[in-house]
Amino acid sequence: MRQPCAGRGFAGIIANMKFCSACGSDRIEFRIPEGDSLPRYVCSACGTIHYQNPKVVVGCIPEWGGRVLLCKRAIEPRHGLWTVPAGFLENAETVVAGAARETLEEANARVEVLSPYTMISLPNINQIYLIFRARLLDLDFGPGAESLEVRLYDEHEIPWEELAFRTVTRTLRNYFLDRKTGAFPTRVSTLERRLREPAHYAPR
């Protein structure tokens, strides 16, 4: 199920902690605890240190013959743009189970999750993408609540200009390049904050 990005993903990168969730005090400081090296939210009343860590987004590239399954987003951000099925890994869940669950939720599609393919760090928004290759098990799929449309794409049909996220573009570009060789090593990379392009670079 979708966990909203607002306030934890794109907007507020570090959750804004005003009160201690352990004791209710408002004496919250953002400082480096003794023996630590990074600032944390620390409660001056009860001493609790509130650690915050990156979230994992899991998903897959569902393959059927030479085609891959993409979903047109019915939700923000990037409503109306295309993505591979993916979403936040949940507590008590394995990465493989999470990737399969997201595919079921977004595309009503059953997959056998194969190997890990892209591992993309997004340090600016505290996320790690883990996208797997997967084998679509049947053609009985269709849009889930978070999708407007779900369909299989041949390589030459991929809507490159209408992909929702740079993680998706990078994953699919690598995928079709690697497919020519038949080898799919796990590809590790980083996406930094997108720089605002100068006006004269704007697409015409």
Add this chain to the structure above:
Amino acid sequence: MRQPCAGRGFAGIIANMKFCSACGSDRIEFRIPEGDSLPRYVCSACGTIHYQNPKVVVGCIPEWGGRVLLCKRAIEPRHGLWTVPAGFLENAETVVAGAARETLEEANARVEVLSPYTMISLPNINQIYLIFRARLLDLDFGPGAESLEVRLYDEHEIPWEELAFRTVTRTLRNYFLDRKTGAFPTRVSTLERRLREPAHYAPR
């Protein structure tokens, strides 16, 4: 830097939320929000949904010739037992930077992080281990604050009975098996809760 396990790792798997960190109210319910499928901590006063997700542990197998670098833990849990350098990924950090940082902190060792090797889900404690192969850059290493001792081990010297975590045992076992073939695919697996062994299985 180490983030303690107590209360967020091994002991309290789901952080116990008594007060809303946004508004300070104690009207916290653990229930399935509308449109969701999993229970979350929800504030009945201000409506904030407090999502909790798995943490990522990053680390590496620092290689020097045929040997690998291990650290003897100076901290609980598993004080005095051996591990590969690893720890919680921090916000604003890439997986590669995190693995290198942990190696520097625990072993004062500089590495070039190579390819991702094991990806182990621990759904019972809401953790994902990402262990990379890495090339040790020099022999100028030594115990950091969290280690009692740091040394290079040949395969036949590995203290299998004194390894700190099952993730480490599994990673090293696979590593030495794969080394015989020279191919190191990213190995994805799951470690479930360890069952308490019957008394007659106890080591003598």
